Amino acid sequence: MGITGASGTPYAAAVLRGLLDAGEAVDLVVSRAARLPLLDETGLTFREARWHMDVKEFIGRDVGDMRVWKENDFTAGPASGSYPTRGMIVVPATTAAVAGIATGMSKDLIQRAADVTLKERRMLVLVVRETPLRRVTLQQMADLSGEGAVVLPASPGFYAGSHDVRQMTDFVAGKVLDVVGVPHTLYTRWRGQLGAARAEEAAAGA
Known part of the structure; x- marks a missing residue:
């Protein structure tokens, strides 16, 4: 999973x-680049030297089976197709990251890992958090979709009874x-059934 510098770190x-x-x-x-919106949106910092503590605070739970790689580490496992993964999620994904992945730039580990994911025919999900979009970005997203990537804009739905920021954030995360x-x-x-989510929520609170 990669976190880039777009707004939307709560989705991550x-x-x-x-x-x-x-x-x-x-x-x-x-x-x-993700560290600025992370600080601005959550008040948290991210430091590789103490990533266990920082990620734990970021997600509000134990980090479980997780490994953190530096963005400029091209010897990292995910930089190689022989490193076994189920796929990759980039959330939030900047349009710059989309462009880099679409053109195969591999300028950092996120782009390189995404490139590997595509060439190995694994699942790549790009949670784009930008609006409006330029024509070139739309074309790049179409090209990536043609290669098998799933472009999943951070577009929360409201039919599931979402009425606060946490619920709308969880809706997008659930779709991912x-x-x-x-x-x-x-x-x-x-x-x-119209209104089913609200009825279920009301029953749970009764």
């Missing part, structure tokens, strides 16, 4: 919690986990 925290809650092992790369086949209970699924 929610996805990490979901992966770890499901017992998944996680290789994490936090770009240097759905794509990679990781079970979760982050949002109430549509049942073909």
